[in-house]
Amino acid sequence: MRWWPRSIRWQMLAGLLLIEMISISLFAVLLIRRQTNEVYTHARQRVAHHAASLAMQAREALLQERPGWVGLSVKMMGTAPDVAVAKVSDPAGNVLFTSEGDSDQATLTATELSQISLVRHGEPTVFILDHDRWEGVAAVYTGSDLRGFAWVEDDRTWALSQLNTVLHGTILFSIIWITASALLVLLLARSISKPLATLHRGTRALMDSPESGGNFPLPVGVNNEIGDLIEAFNRMVASIAEQRSGLNDTLSLLDSMLANAPIGLAFFDRSCRFVRVNQIFATMTGVSLSRHLGRTLPELLPQPVAQQLENAVLRVFAEQEPVRNLELTGQGSKPNRPWTWLLSAYPVFTTPHEVRWAGIIVLDASDRKRSEEALRRAEKLAVTGRLAASIAHEINNPLEAITNILFLLRNFCQLEGPALNYVGMAEYEVRRITEITQQTLRFYRQSTLPTRAKMAELLDSVLSLYQGRLNALNILVERDYDPEMDLFCFAGEIRQVFANLVGNSIDATAAGGRLLVRARRSRNWHNPSQTGVRFSVADTGLGMDSEVRERAFEAFFTTKEVTGTGLGLWVSLEIIVKHGGFAHVRSRSAAQNATLPGKTSGTVFQFFIPDDADLDRENTHPPQLTA
Ligand SMILES: Nc1ncnc2c1ncn2[C@@H]1O[C@H](COP(=O)(O)OP(=O)(O)OP(=O)(O)O)[C@@H](O)[C@H]1O
Numbered sequence: 001m002r003w004w005p006r007s008i009r010w011q012m013l014a015g016l017l018l019i020e021m022i023s024i025s026l027f028a029v030l031l032i033r034r035q036t037n038e039v040y041t042h043a044r045q046r047v048a049h050h051a052a053s054l055a056m057q058a059r060e061a062l063l064q065e066r067p068g069w070v071g072l073s074v075k076m077m078g079t080a081p082d083v084a085v086a087k088v089s090d091p092a093g094n095v096l097f098t099s100e101g102d103s104d105q106a107t108l109t110a111t112e113l114s115q116i117s118l119v120r121h122g123e124p125t126v127f128i129l130d131h132d133r134w135e136g137v138a139a140v141y142t143g144s145d146l147r148g149f150a151w152v153e154d155d156r157t158w159a160l161s162q163l164n165t166v167l168h169g170t171i172l173f174s175i176i177w178i179t180a181s182a183l184l185v186l187l188l189a190r191s192i193s194k195p196l197a198t199l200h201r202g203t204r205a206l207m208d209s210p211e212s213g214g215n216f217p218l219p220v221g222v223n224n225e226i227g228d229l230i231e232a233f234n235r236m237v238a239s240i241a242e243q244r245s246g247l248n249d250t251l252s253l254l255d256s257m258l259a260n261a262p263i264g265l266a267f268f269d270r271s272c273r274f275v276r277v278n279q280i281f282a283t284m285t286g287v288s289l290s291r292h293l294g295r296t297l298p299e300l301l302p303q304p305v306a307q308q309l310e311n312a313v314l315r316v317f318a319e320q321e322p323v324r325n326l327e328l329t330g331q332g333s334k335p336n337r338p339w340t341w342l343l344s345a346y347p348v349f350t351t352p353h354e355v356r357w358a359g360i361i362v363l364d365a366s367d368r369k370r371s372e373e374a375l376r377r378a379e380k381l382a383v384t385g386r387l388a389a390s391i392a393h394e395i396n397n398p399l400e401a402i403t404n405i406l407f408l409l410r411n412f413c414q415l416e417g418p419a420l421n422y423v424g425m426a427e428y429e430v431r432r433i434t435e436i437t438q439q440t441l442r443f444y445r446q447s448t449l450p451t452r453a454k455m456a457e458l459l460d461s462v463l464s465l466y467q468g469r470l471n472a473l474n475i476l477v478e479r480d481y482d483p484e485m486d487l488f489c490f491a492g493e494i495r496q497v498f499a500n501l502v503g504n505s506i507d508a509t510a511a512g513g514r515l516l517v518r519a520r521r522s523r524n525w526h527n528p529s530q531t532g533v534r535f536s537v538a539d540t541g542l543g544m545d546s547e548v549r550e551r552a553f554e555a556f557f558t559t560k561e562v563t564g565t566g567l568g569l570w571v572s573l574e575i576i577v578k579h580g581g582f583a584h585v586r587s588r589s590a591a592q593n594a595t596l597p598g599k600t601s602g603t604v605f606q607f608f609i610p611d612d613a614d615l616d617r618e619n620t621h622p623p624q625l626t627a
């Protein structure tokens with residue numbers, strides 16, 4: 001209904017007006033009907049009464065022989081407010097007196113004449129004249145003689161004016177009633193619509209900006225059911241705000257967990273697309289965090305890792321059960337950086353029976369794996385070392401016998417020429433074997449106490465251990481150290497440092513390269529008051545690029561794939577620091593050389609061990625490295 005107003009206020013008003021109009025109209029119709037009937041009935045009765053009374057007065061006048069009084073009575077009757085005309089006629093119908101004054105002119109109408117025959121003695125007759133007017137007629141008897149008729153016609157204007165008064169009264173009353181009730185309804189409607197409008201504004205504000213609590217609580221204002229409704233609404237909003245803040249707290253908690261947990265976390269939808277990942281996971285995959293979102297596993301990760309992960313995720317969706325302790329291995333983007341992930345996948349339920357997402361928790365177990373591997377290798381090396389030492393020990397006895405026999409051969413047998421020469425050669429080789437076995441034994445039998453060791457001996461022993469490889473690669477070794485120089489140290493450990501540095505240099509140096517091993521008395525170049533020994537191992541090998549140089553001292557960092565553990569430099573630095581010293585590395589890689597023609601690539605390791613190192617205590621300083 002287009003014409004029907006929308007707001008409660010105008011609806012109530014329109015409804016009220018409609019009902020009141022209908023009811024007042026009905027009431028007015030009924031009232032007027034009834035009043036009209038009343039007016040008519042009264043008019044009839046009055047006319048009959050007036051006619052009877054006029055007939056009576058005329059009879060009295062005639063009985064007293066005063067016909068003039070009849071005319072007077074007629075005139076007086078004519079002055080009554082509800083009488084239009086009063087007349088008295090003779091029995092034949094000739095008008096004798098009339099209230100209008102001119103009785104000679106007045107005649108009875110045909111209707112009036114026809115009524116004469118109906119009039120009975122002592123009883124007036126009332127009939128309708130033309131134009132809906134009433135007229136009463138009563139016979140005038142003196143004794144049994146009919147002397148005439150008294151006619152009284154009703155004045156309709158008077159009756160109608162009475163009806164009008166009723167009608168006007170009704171209309172006035174209706175107007176007052178409608179206005180008063182409309183005002184009342186407007187007030188009532190206002191008391192409903194105003195708080196409803198407040199409620200409406202509050203709801204809209206809540207929908208537009210759920211976070212802003214500026215408009216709440218809404219003013220209650222009224223103390224009725226709507227007031228109760230607003231109060232309930234305020235309570236509901238407060239409870240929603242409380243729940244939201246609790247939810248926000250939980251979300252911030254989860255967000256911070258996701259961002260800061262030291263494990264990789266990722267979530268997938270049913271089509272195995274990333275919906276959320278944390279920074280650790282992004283670092284593990286080597287793909288930026290934002291690039292993950294909306295992408296599938298094969299789009300970001302290499303096979304077969306992507307396939308294995310996808311299978312785990314699909315299994316979680318299919319079985320709605322977690323998949324635990326999956327181990328994935330792969331090759332990192334950097335060369336020689338294999339990685340191992342320990343992975344668990346689990347379902348994320350949003351309803352008790354529906355898995356909305358699958359989450360994975362990934363732990364980078366590469367370091368652990370490498371350390372396990374290194375431990376295994378170290379154990380193997382230790383066993384091999386023990387075996388080598390015991391073999392060396394066992395070889396020593398027959399070697400002594402051979403040395404003695406060769407001595408006897410040379411001194412007590414009559415040898416000459418080439419035979420003597422052969423004995424000399426055999427003696428030389430036997431001496432080499434003896435040296436090698438002794439070096440091997442020395443490596444194994446490392447002293448657990450610090451001693452003053454001759455550095456030249458120590459360095460020679462290391463170099464002789466690598467002599468075979470040095471010869472094979474035709475590397476020119478330059479020794480630059482004083483044969484008498486000694487140092488208070490754990491000799492076995494310093495030997496280990498050199499073994500690793502020389503080993504690294506040989507690994508890096510191509511055939512025909514050079515190796516310099518130097519040891520010099522020096523001052524600590526960070527603290528000149530401290531004296532000690534400065535060692536250098538320099539090669540003309542491949543060198544290191546900046547990244548390798550920065551990470552070279554990290555445990556398990558290696559570029560040698562399976563042949564390296566990545567522990568050599570880390571252990572060496574530990575030993576140097578334990579002796580109160582520090583290390584320093586400079587290197588130029590082959591790639592750098594391409595930009596600086598004329599320069600050779602290579603690496604220089606230098607470290608300083610002070611004379612006054614306190615070796616009785618465990619050194620607790622963190623490793624120092626300058627690069
Ligand atoms: N003289 C050198 N020239 C070039 N690179 C070197 C040199 N010394 C060390 N490096 C680099 O530093 C890395 C770490 O060396 P480190 O001695 O700690 O481990 P590794 O030699 O790889 O393994 P391990 O010593 O256990 O056999 C090496 O893998 C290599 O890349």
Ligand SMILES: [Mg+2]
Pocket residue numbers: 500503504568569
């Ligand atoms: Mg090494």
